[in-house]
Amino acid sequence: MNGQVSPQFSSLGQQNAAATLGMWVFLATELMFFGPLFFGDWYGRLHFPLEFAAASRHTDMVLGTANTAILLTSSFAMANAVEALAAGRRTTARAMLVATAVLGVAFLAVKGLEWRHDWQGHLFPGRGSFLANGGQLFFLLYFALTGLHAVHLAIGIVLVLAFALAMRHDTSALAEPGRLRVAGLYWHFVDVVWIFLYPILYLVGRAAG
Amino acid sequence: MERNYLTAGYSLKSWLTTRDHKRIALLYLAAITAFFFIGGAAAALIRLELATAPGDLVSADTYNRLFTAHGVIMVWLFLIPSIPSGLGNFLMPLMIGARDLAFPRLNLLSWYIYVAGGIMILTALFLGGVDTGWTFYTPYSTLFSNSHVVLTLLGVFVVGFSSILTGLNFIVTVHTMRAPGLTWFRLPLFVWANYATSLILVLATPVLAMTLLLVGIERIFQVGIFDPALGGDPLLFQHLFWFYSHPAVYIMVLPAMGVASEIIPCFARKRVFGYRFMAYAILGIAVIGFLVWGHHMFVSGQAMYASLAFSLLSFLVAIPSAIKVFNWTATLYKGSITFPAPMLYALGFVGLFTIGGLTGLYLASLALDVHLTDTYFVVAHFHYIMVGGSVMAYLGAVHFWWPKISGRLYPETWGRVAAVVIFFGFNLTFFPQYLLGAQGMPRRYHAYPPEFTLLNVLSSAGAALLAVGYLLPLAYLAWSVFRGQRATGNPWRATGLEWQTPSPPPPDNFAEPPVVTREPYDYSPTGEEIRQ
Numbered sequence: 001m002n003g004q005v006s007p008q009f010s011s012l013g014q015q016n017a018a019a020t021l022g023m024w025v026f027l028a029t030e031l032m033f034f035g036p037l038f039f040g041d042w043y044g045r046l047h048f049p050l051e052f053a054a055a056s057r058h059t060d061m062v063l064g065t066a067n068t069a070i071l072l073t074s075s076f077a078m079a080n081a082v083e084a085l086a087a088g089r090r091t092t093a094r095a096m097l098v099a100t101a102v103l104g105v106a107f108l109a110v111k112g113l114e115w116r117h118d119w120q121g122h123l124f125p126g127r128g129s130f131l132a133n134g135g136q137l138f139f140l141l142y143f144a145l146t147g148l149h150a151v152h153l154a155i156g157i158v159l160v161l162a163f164a165l166a167m168r169h170d171t172s173a174l175a176e177p178g179r180l181r182v183a184g185l186y187w188h189f190v191d192v193v194w195i196f197l198y199p200i201l202y203l204v205g206r207a208a209g
Numbered sequence: 210m211e212r213n214y215l216t217a218g219y220s221l222k223s224w225l226t227t228r229d230h231k232r233i234a235l236l237y238l239a240a241i242t243a244f245f246f247i248g249g250a251a252a253a254l255i256r257l258e259l260a261t262a263p264g265d266l267v268s269a270d271t272y273n274r275l276f277t278a279h280g281v282i283m284v285w286l287f288l289i290p291s292i293p294s295g296l297g298n299f300l301m302p303l304m305i306g307a308r309d310l311a312f313p314r315l316n317l318l319s320w321y322i323y324v325a326g327g328i329m330i331l332t333a334l335f336l337g338g339v340d341t342g343w344t345f346y347t348p349y350s351t352l353f354s355n356s357h358v359v360l361t362l363l364g365v366f367v368v369g370f371s372s373i374l375t376g377l378n379f380i381v382t383v384h385t386m387r388a389p390g391l392t393w394f395r396l397p398l399f400v401w402a403n404y405a406t407s408l409i410l411v412l413a414t415p416v417l418a419m420t421l422l423l424v425g426i427e428r429i430f431q432v433g434i435f436d437p438a439l440g441g442d443p444l445l446f447q448h449l450f451w452f453y454s455h456p457a458v459y460i461m462v463l464p465a466m467g468v469a470s471e472i473i474p475c476f477a478r479k480r481v482f483g484y485r486f487m488a489y490a491i492l493g494i495a496v497i498g499f500l501v502w503g504h505h506m507f508v509s510g511q512a513m514y515a516s517l518a519f520s521l522l523s524f525l526v527a528i529p530s531a532i533k534v535f536n537w538t539a540t541l542y543k544g545s546i547t548f549p550a551p552m553l554y555a556l557g558f559v560g561l562f563t564i565g566g567l568t569g570l571y572l573a574s575l576a577l578d579v580h581l582t583d584t585y586f587v588v589a590h591f592h593y594i595m596v597g598g599s600v601m602a603y604l605g606a607v608h609f610w611w612p613k614i615s616g617r618l619y620p621e622t623w624g625r626v627a628a629v630v631i632f633f634g635f636n637l638t639f640f641p642q643y644l645l646g647a648q649g650m651p652r653r654y655h656a657y658p659p660e661f662t663l664l665n666v667l668s669s670a671g672a673a674l675l676a677v678g679y680l681l682p683l684a685y686l687a688w689s690v691f692r693g694q695r696a697t698g699n700p701w702r703a704t705g706l707e708w709q710t711p712s713p714p715p716p717d718n719f720a721e722p723p724v725v726t727r728e729p730y731d732y733s734p735t736g737e738e739i740r741q
Binding site for chain 1: 377380384385414415420423
């Protein structure tokens with residue numbers, strides 16, 4: 001096995017267990033970091049139901065739905081990469097990681113296009129906005145949530161490419177299947193956050209009233 | 210002399226690039242001590258101003274900046290990191306028989322993040338400070354304040370990530386690195402307490418981080434999140450802020466409870482009473498502590514039914530807290546009690562925490578809270594918890610583990626003198642504030658009507674005594690590093706794993722990985738015979 005064991009651990013198994021739990025705890029803290037924005041959305045929906053519903057009709061459902069499909073597919077590729085490496089098929093794993101990264105970049109490209117439309121449609125909150133007060137809050141949360149999500153995705157893409165590059169050599173510590181599994185957890189987390197963003201930003205408001 | 214963690218390297222570089230949890234703990238303790246005295250200096254100026262009724266020492270505006278600096282520094286730069294990041298960093302791996310924390314590099318990084326955030330907050334202070342109070346209430350903080358709000362917010366934001374990383378490190382370490390035989394219900398209660406604290410750090414701190422970021426965004430870009438004039442909602446801020454800041458109270462007091470649970474059995478020579486209940490009570494406090502934040506908002510205009518629920522839940526959190534107080538007391542019953550300095554601090558902690566906790570129930574009562582909100586009663590209440598509780602326990606812990614940390618004994622007489630001075634100084638400072646609050650004196654004013662003079666003079670006199678009490682340990686502990694008697698591995702004849710390695714411990718903590726075959730707090734007489 002090519003993974004090195006750090007001196008504070010007594011075995012590779014212990015090290016992997018620590019890394020995995022560390023990532024789960026990190027993801028829990030990440031989820032709470034998104035928390036105030038989700039809470040804000042719920043709070044706003046309760047206090048400004050009409051304004052929220054009206055504002056959310058300005059989101060682009062076609063691009064949002066396309067991005068949901070892209071990101072779910074990327075998670076499929078990531079899961080395959082993890083399983084392939086665990087089975088010792090390093091070439092397949094690398095190809096799957098590249099596919100994951102490409103889909104991630106595609107998501108960001110679509111998202112960028114969507115933000116451009118939003119900006120041109122004057123959906124940005126602030127003085128002079130045509131939106132009602134609650135509607136501005138909706139778009140503030142929209143930009144904050146999708147922006148924070150995009151930052152996480154960008155970090156994920158760099159991470160995935162780093163693994164794909166390092167795995168050319170089987171002596172690299174990153175070619176150890178346990179480590180890729182931990183990176184996979186992060187990628188799926190970013191995907192799961194989007195699965196919640198998609199309905200609250202694009203769907204719920206349209207269904208209301 | 211044997212090689213230990215202190216003699217492993219003498220250069221500045223060996224300290225600033227260390228991955229050893231014990232050295233990182235000392236880095237933390239040094240920084241924390243500096244911030245404690247800066248925050249204390251602000252408090253000294255506050256009490257000096259309040260020694261006379263008219264506002265004659267500082268202007269109202271300066272006074273606002275002083276109490277904000279005192280609050281921000283004491284909460285985020287002293288109390289929250291004090292026991293977990295400082296002493297916990299030193300003790301957690303030793304207590305579970307591990308060579309280090311799970312992620313040593315992350316541990317060092319969290320110290321650098323802490324220092325970076327601390328420097329940002331101090332910079333804001335030297336540029337003129339902040340006048341919002343430590344709570345940064347909107348819309349004052351986003352629309353009206355002309356002080357260095359954004360820099361301070363960013364400093365607190367940054368410091369938060371240091372707490373999160375320490376919490377993450379502790380959780381993973383306790384789960385994956387316990388010595389063979391050290392089951393969950395053999396863990397010292399200090400470990401349980403810091404584990405529960407870590408859960409709160411990891412789950413609550415990011416909420417504060419995002420909330421402060423939103424305050425910064427609203428202030429800079431003038432978009433409405435919390436400011437009603439811009440279409441935001443100020444209650445949203447209060448909900449988010451207290452969702453973090455109430456659990457933060459438990460971040461400050463749970464580790465203190467852990468300390469008391471180590472010291473009291475040791476100097477009563479008795480097994481801790483109701484060990485499992487103590488562990489469950491710690492978890493209960495951590496969980497219920499997440500559900501009581503609305504009791505800071507009884508007069509804010511939140512829904513009446515929300516207030517009723519928050520009031521009930523606040524009463525519920527008193528139950529596990531009371532279990533702990535009863536169990537510490539029951540531990541003393543028929544014990545062979547001695548009174549060295551750590552025990553004086555621990556007993557002081559139990560009494561003062563009880564007073565602070567019971568007065569918390571006054572504030573959790575809906576009707577009574579309307580009268581007491583924003584008075585000195587609230588100030589007295591939380592200082593009994595945070596200073597009478599947390600700081601007393603922190604000092605008790607510093608004395609208890611000083612032989613382990615430094616390899617030297619502190620001078621016992623001076624230790625006891627300081628503990629007694631601090632106990633009396635503390636009560637003289639803060640008990641009059643309960644009376645002032647009940648009489649209706651509001652907090653956060655630099656002047657007051659002359660009727661309140663007597664109690665304020667008493668309080669300021671107490672603060673002077675307290676200052677002497679805090680300076681004493683600084684002097685004699687520094688002296689003991691050079692002149693103190695050398696400590697053996699286990700000077701208190703205590704049971705924890707940290708006492709089974711030399712003082713100071715070697716860099717790898719244990720020559721042989723320990724194997725645990727006993728229950729915790731095995732202070733029964735037969736146990737002692739076997740150990741000696």
